[in-house]
Amino acid sequence: MKRSIDEIARTALAxxxxxxxxxxxxxxxxxxxVIAFTNSKVDxxxxxxxxxxxxxxxxKLLGSVGGGPMLIFLKLHVDMFAGQPGKxxxxxxxxxxxxxxxxxxxxxxxFTRRLSFGILRDKSRRIAWFDWHNLLGAITxxxxxxxxATGVINTLAEVMLGQWKANELADxxxxxxxxxxxxxxxxxxxxxxxxxxxxxxxxxxxxxFPGTPFTSSHHFAVFMRGDTPLTSRLLKPxxxxxxxxEVSDARDLPVYxxxxxxxxxxxxGDYGGMPLKIIWALxxxxxxxxxxxxxxxxxxxxxxxxxxxxxGRPLLQPSE
Amino acid sequence: MTAARNSxxxxxxxxxxxxxxxxxxxxxxxxxxxxxxxxxxxxxxWIAVGAPxxxxxxxxxxxxxx
Numbered sequence: 079m080k081r082s083i084d085e086i087a088r089t090a091l092a093x094x095x096x097x098x099x100x101x102x103x104x105x106x107x108x109x110x111x112v113i114a115f116t117n118s119k120v121d122x123x124x125x126x127x128x129x130x131x132x133x134x135x136x137x138k139l140l141g142s143v144g145g146g147p148m149l150i151f152l153k154l155h156v157d158m159f160a161g162q163p164g165k166x167x168x169x170x171x172x173x174x175x176x177x178x179x180x181x182x183x184x185x186x187x188x189f190t191r192r193l194s195f196g197i198l199r200d201k202s203r204r205i206a207w208f209d210w211h212n213l214l215g216a217i218t219x220x221x222x223x224x225x226x227a228t229g230v231i232n233t234l235a236e237v238m239l240g241q242w243k244a245n246e247l248a249d250x251x252x253x254x255x256x257x258x259x260x261x262x263x264x265x266x267x268x269x270x271x272x273x274x275x276x277x278x279x280x281x282x283x284x285x286x287f288p289g290t291p292f293t294s295s296h297h298f299a300v301f302m303r304g305d306t307p308l309t310s311r312l313l314k315p316x317x318x319x320x321x322x323x324e325v326s327d328a329r330d331l332p333v334y335x336x337x338x339x340x341x342x343x344x345x346x347g348d349y350g351g352m353p354l355k356i357i358w359a360l361x362x363x364x365x366x367x368x369x370x371x372x373x374x375x376x377x378x379x380x381x382x383x384x385x386x387x388x389x390g391r392p393l394l395q396p397s398e
Numbered sequence: 399m400t401a402a403r404n405s406x407x408x409x410x411x412x413x414x415x416x417x418x419x420x421x422x423x424x425x426x427x428x429x430x431x432x433x434x435x436x437x438x439x440x441x442x443x444w445i446a447v448g449a450p451x452x453x454x455x456x457x458x459x460x461x462x463x464x
Contacts, residue, residue, distance in 0.1 A: 187414055195417040196453070198461035213457060217450040220422035224429055308433050343433065350432035350443050357448040364454065 081137040083112065083266040089137050090114035094128055101292075102266070103284035106303070106310055110134050113143055120289035162236060169233030175226045178372075182215050190216075204378055211371040214364045221361050222368075228341035238334050239291065250317055250327040251294040259295045260288055264323030266298075273300035273316040276328045280304055283313055288320035296320050307349050311339045417453075424449045 087099055097116040105111055111131045118126060129143040157164030190212050198209045270282055280302035286292035293299035297320055301313040316328040331339070343349035347358030428446025431439040 186418075191410075191414050195413060196457035198457055200461075200463065214454065216418040217421045217453055218425075219418060220425040221429070221447065221450065224426070306434070307436060340433070344429060350440055350447075353444045354432060354440075354447060357444065357451060360451045361447075364450070 080134045083270060086112050086114065086132045086134075086137045087266055089132060089139070090116060090130060093130060093139060097128070099287050100127060100290045101284050101286055104282055106281075106283075106305075111140065120287055121291060124291075165233045165236070169230050172226055172230040172233065176223065176230070179215075179219060179222055179226065182372075183219065186212070186216060204375065207371040207374050211368055211375060215368045215372075218361055218364050218368065222365055224344055225347075228345035231338055231341040232345055235338055238338050242332060242335055243291075246329065246332055247294060250329065251296060253326070254294065254296040257296060260320035263288070263320055264298070264318070269298050269318050269323040270300060272318060272323060272325050273302065273328075276316045276325055277302040277314055280309075280314065283310075293317065297326060298323070307343070308340070311343060312336055313339060421450050421453060 083102065087102065090099060090102075091097070094116040097118060098120055099114060100117050100120055100122070101113075101115040103113045103115070105113065108131075110133060112134050113129055113131050115127045115129055117123075117128070129145075131140040131143050132138065133140055153159055155168075157168065160167070193209075193212075195216075196213055198206070198213065200206045266285065270285065273282065273285075274280075281304075283301045283303040286299040286301070288297055289295045292301070293315075294317070297317040300316045300318065302316060303310045303313055312331070314328065314330055317326045318324060319326055330336075347354055424446045428443040428449075431446065432443035
């Protein structure tokens with residue numbers, strides 16, 4: 079028997095006195111956990127949020143979620159601790175990564191047309207790295223393009239969310255324009271039940287409290303998900319009146335947000351079990367070798383060039 | 399896009415791009431399969447997305463030394 083979500087919400091607030099609830103979320107892979115996000119304000123800085131997991135059956139605190147060294151790596155990867163400018167900077171770098179891949183595809187023909195595919199010579203250090211660069215680069219192109227392109231899309235997440243709020247969400251909450259925010263919030267259990275009735279074959283992914291970035295200041299937004307790897311990413315928001323818990327609107331997300339949600343698994347590789355994650359890590363290492371060897375070949379070529387044109391032709395060049 | 403007419407000296411489109419193209423198509427198929435299906439599709443996705451890793455191991459094992 080699962081506990082009432084209202085009870086878990088009360089427990090969460092009692093555990094973080096003086097704070098407010100922003101979100102309550104359910105992990106697809108941990109159906110027994112209910113995760114409560116508290117913050118100093120409903121629209122507080124996401125970095126200041128506290129995430130705690132509660133047992134869905136006992137409403138007992140299980141522990142904190144996130145944080146630790148993994149969070150530091152995630153922050154470094156997402157925005158280098160530089161917020162939105164950091165994200166957009168990494169997006170631009172991701173775009174250059176895509177350009178570099180395309181340039182490699184163009185150069186591949188003149189540089190390798192006389193070599194057999196997969197050749198790994200060890201005549202000299204330079205030739206060895208040249209062959210590794212070509213082999214690893216050529217066979218990881220598709221994966222690297224997908225991970226690179228979806229990574230760039232992910233850096234635009236906040237821009238897209240802003241777009242959705244300014245257009246679709248604003249349109250959905252028009253009838254509430256000018257009304258004050260709710261004083262007494264509706265029961266979460268009632269609210270969630272009504273949202274489930276709107277999308278009976280879906281499950282609740284998370285509920286955003288009124289005033290948080292994912293909803294209006296008047297509404298709970300209950301984001302529903304399907305149960306396949308694909309549909310579990312395609313969230314459907316149901317907006318419910320914060321005071322009464324009545325459904326006010328439910329619409330599918332626009333195409334650009336769907337594209338963003340599908341980009342996430344394709345970038346992180348966290349959607350096909352542990353073996354896929356391990357393969358992802360190996361492909362990451364291969365990509366690092368491609369970048370490292372490319373840099374090495376470039377440095378060696380520059381050094382040769384300077385020391386120089388006397389020798390005439392550089393060692394590695396397109397075959398005529 | 400040339401014919402194999404003079405493959406020894408000018409290179410052949412298929413021998414240059416064939417391998418990467420096959421692995422690329424396989425990779426994309428694997429990435430999408432894992433997204434669209436569970437169960438059997440997962441096993442296929444591991445094989446397909448892992449193919450470049452396997453190919454690397456294979457080329458490394460049969461490289462010529464000297």
